[in-house]
Amino acid sequence: MQCTIAVQSYAGAPRRFTHHARLEFNVIKDKIMNASQFLEEASARLSQVFAASPVADMEKNIKAALGGVFGRLDLVTREEFDVQKEVLARTREKLAQLEARIAELEKR
Numbered sequence: 001m002q003c004t005i006a007v008q009s010y011a012g013a014p015r016r017f018t019h020h021a022r023l024e025f026n027v028i029k030d031k032i033m034n035a036s037q038f039l040e041e042a043s044a045r046l047s048q049v050f051a052a053s054p055v056a057d058m059e060k061n062i063k064a065a066l067g068g069v070f071g072r073l074d075l076v077t078r079e080e081f082d083v084q085k086e087v088l089a090r091t092r093e094k095l096a097q098l099e100a101r102i103a104e105l106e107k108r
Contacts, residue, residue, distance in 0.1 A: 076084075
């Protein structure tokens, strides 16, 4: 099987597809396009089926129930937690500096 790709050669002249390679390339390209189109159609159909099924309603109900439970708990978001973590780290650093300063003053 001969497969030459149209690329720039070292001499500067572009190489050309051979007729056989061009046909194989087109067949492979068509198969990929058909497979891609098939997957898109299958995905769209599955989305329609799940949207019309009780699974979608159950998912909505579960999300609502969990949202209610989490709403009653005293929880913070990840962003709030990270901010407080940084504040605590800076506070600990400042405390260490102040303790060192007090120790230095007590030595005098």
